[in-house]
Amino acid sequence: MKEQNVAVQLQGRDFLTLADYQPEEIKYLLDLAKEIKEKKKRGEVYQPLKGKVLGLIFEKSSTRTRVSFESGIYQLGGTGLFLSSNDIQLGRGETISDTAKVLSSYLDGIMIRTFKQSDVEELAENASIPVISGLTDSYHPCQVLADLQTIQEVKGTLAGLKIAYIGDGNNMAHSLMLGAAKMGMQFSTASPEGYLTDEEIVKKAKEITDGANIAITTDPIEAVKDADVIYTDVWASMGQESEQQEREKLFAAYQVNESLVQHAKADYTFMHCLPAHRGEEVTASIIDGKHSVVFQEAENRLHAQKALMVALMG
Ligand code: CP
Ligand code: NVA
Numbered sequence: 001m002k003e004q005n006v007a008v009q010l011q012g013r014d015f016l017t018l019a020d021y022q023p024e025e026i027k028y029l030l031d032l033a034k035e036i037k038e039k040k041k042r043g044e045v046y047q048p049l050k051g052k053v054l055g056l057i058f059e060k061s062s063t064r065t066r067v068s069f070e071s072g073i074y075q076l077g078g079t080g081l082f083l084s085s086n087d088i089q090l091g092r093g094e095t096i097s098d099t100a101k102v103l104s105s106y107l108d109g110i111m112i113r114t115f116k117q118s119d120v121e122e123l124a125e126n127a128s129i130p131v132i133s134g135l136t137d138s139y140h141p142c143q144v145l146a147d148l149q150t151i152q153e154v155k156g157t158l159a160g161l162k163i164a165y166i167g168d169g170n171n172m173a174h175s176l177m178l179g180a181a182k183m184g185m186q187f188s189t190a191s192p193e194g195y196l197t198d199e200e201i202v203k204k205a206k207e208i209t210d211g212a213n214i215a216i217t218t219d220p221i222e223a224v225k226d227a228d229v230i231y232t233d234v235w236a237s238m239g240q241e242s243e244q245q246e247r248e249k250l251f252a253a254y255q256v257n258e259s260l261v262q263h264a265k266a267d268y269t270f271m272h273c274l275p276a277h278r279g280e281e282v283t284a285s286i287i288d289g290k291h292s293v294v295f296q297e298a299e300n301r302l303h304a305q306k307a308l309m310v311a312l313m314g
Contacts (some may be wrong), residue, residue, distance in 0.1 A: 003028065010311040013299035014116070014124040014131045017139045018178040019204055026148070026182055030088050033149050033300070033307035040075070040303070047077025048314050054078060054106040056134070059085040059114040060238045064274065065134045067303040069111050069309075074224065076306055078108070078313075085114075100126035109313045115239060130312040132305075137239065138198070140171045143273045144179040145308065146300035151229060153300075154269050154293055159184035166190050166220050166266070167254050168247075168280050169197035172233040172273055177201065181208040188215040190223035220254050226263040231271045232256045232281045248280060254280040261291070272296055 006028040018026065028186060030122050040044045054073045056066060070080040085091040090099050096119055104127045112120055113134035124131035133141055152158055166175050169191040177197060180187035187205070189197055196216055204212050217223050232264055234249040235254075261268060270282075270292040278284040287294060 008310065011314070012313055015141060015308060015312060016120055016124060016131065018141050018144060018175060018182055019208075021182065022177055023182050023184075025177070026082060026145070027305070029145060029307050029311060030142065030149050030152060031062050033145070033304040034152075035264055035302040036306045036310070037149075037300070046075075048310055049073065049108075050077035052313055053078075053081060053106070054076035054109045054111060054309065054313070055081045055103055055107045055173045057083045057085060057090070057112040057114070058086070058134075059091075059111060059112075062113060062134070064298055064301050065111075065113060068305055069134065072302050072306040073309060076309060078309075089103070095123045097126040099123070100131075101128075104128040109309065111167070121225060132308065132312070135171060137237070138171055138201070139178075140273065141175050141177045141179075142301065142305055142308065143172065144175040146304040147185060147231075147271060147273075147297060148179055149300045149304050150271065150293055150297045151269070157227065157229060160186070161228040162186040162188065162226060163229040163231060164188050164190070164223045164225075165231045165233075166256055166260070167232045167251060168235055168237065169195050170233060170237050171229075173197050174201045176231060177205045177214065178208070181205040181214060184209075184213075186213045186215075188217065188223040188227070190217050190220040190254065192254065193218055195250070220260055221263050224260055224263045227268055229269045229271060230256055230261060230264055233273055234275070234277055235281055251281070255280070256286050258283065258285060261286060267291075274298055 006024055073080040100123045109130045111132040113136045115137050117136045117138040120133050120136055163185055165176055173189055177187050235251040236244040270286055272294050276287055
């Protein structure tokens with residue numbers, strides 16, 4: 001009964017940040033993702049989105065997000081339309097609100113990857129169909145849904161675990177922090193001074209946890225201490241390519257390597273959203289080593305997003 005209420009609550013919703021989702025809603029999505037993954041492994045055909053069309057607007061590159069959404073909607077019985085911003089009028093100055101209104105009359109959902117979070121919010125406000133964020137400069141909520149699914153699979157639980165994020169206080173760090181807070185996990189992060197997570201988002205995460213469980217530091221050893229999960233991401237995100245060399249110097253002490261992981265729990269799990277730069281934020285021995293679950297994590301993008309599309313667009 002309660003689960004049915006959650007299902008109804010999710011219909012037609014946008015997915016712009018995990019801050020907007022209740023823990024029981026995230027849990028519902030994770031349970032559905034597990035079920036959908038099992039169905040696929042059994043070879044069962046599951047097509048609740050027959051006839052539905054998802055538009056995929058990309059203003060930045062993508063391998064995982066594009067392919068998992070396109071394959072996912074197809075497997076669910078629907079169709080995906082890849083809309084590069086170079087090809088649609090949005091890239092030539094048509095307003096976001098006009099684009100939202102027009103696309104709402106053709107499509108059943110929009111996934112967008114772009115720069116500004118405020119653009120995604122404007123699109124969602126003006127669209128009458130669900131809008132899903134496929135990454136902005138501020139957040140990457142779909143990635144974290146798949147990450148939570150992966151941690152649940154590997155560790156059997158989420159609440160009470162410690163997740164340490166090392167590196168740039170970027171979109172990944174922000175979404176991970178919110179996801180961890182929502183699921184009762186302990187979250188610690190270490191970044192160089194000037195590259196720490198956004199204070200407003202930290203405040204939001206602390207409100208979720210009544211001030212507990214969120215630790216921000218510049219010391220990677222302190223952050224990683226007794227961690228169950230170690231997570232990192234590239235030092236220069238999409239749009240920051242010109243800062244690559246400068247960042248390589250500033251972030252050198254934040255590499256996840258054999259010496260840093262000594263401070264985590266012996267059975268720690270290594271995660272990375274990918275794409276990765278071996279030899280920069282993580283050494284090959286760690287990302288390709290026995291603690292790494294990066295490909296399971298990447299696979300789960302497909303299952304987690306299928307669950308999201310079914311819940312929002314079904
Ligand atoms: N992790 C992730 O979002 O990868 P892509 O940039 O390839 O979509
Ligand atoms: N922080 C990275 C994540 C890529 C999936 C970026 O924004 O480029």
